Amino acid sequence: MRKPLYKVTFLNAGRVYELYAKHVAASSLWGFTEVSDLVFDARDGVVVDPTEERLRDEFGGTRVLHLPMQSIVRVEEVEKKGQSAIRDAATGETVVTPFPLPAKPR
Template structure:
């Protein structure tokens, strides 16, 4: 087997008023319309003396997950990286950082 460089993606998305920043090996457009498929999650596999509680929370949340499907309109950014970083989750203020892609208007309940 050839010793080729393994690609790492950083994916930042919003879920339930939180901003998730995760690292994974696979990012593809899903067969389910409107979703991005994430696979091969990476969480601090190397030996570390200091444990980040935020990363540990994400590691347990994604424990046993083979693939995750994120709605396209919730993805803020996808970067191809040289190496993985620290996964994190933070509160989403909804102000200033990124303007979400406009969603289609909801139909009113009026006739």
């Protein structure tokens, strides 16, 4: 039997985060949801996803993430991992840009 994989979408500081985890449950802290065993893409190959890198930098050392229940938008049990994301909550646009934008000529 395969272990479940969850896509967790939550609000944090005006942004919508989409992370993947192997464990989601009610937390021992009242009003929180426990998210652990976060899943990140392997660092193989030349192409690097800047969003995945940013999420790994922010949450890579996290054993258990305790999210307030009111910040969780949804939890989905999925077949396989998709692309993680950080989006602006108001516009839905991706916050992390893949490449530096060139400066405007003066």
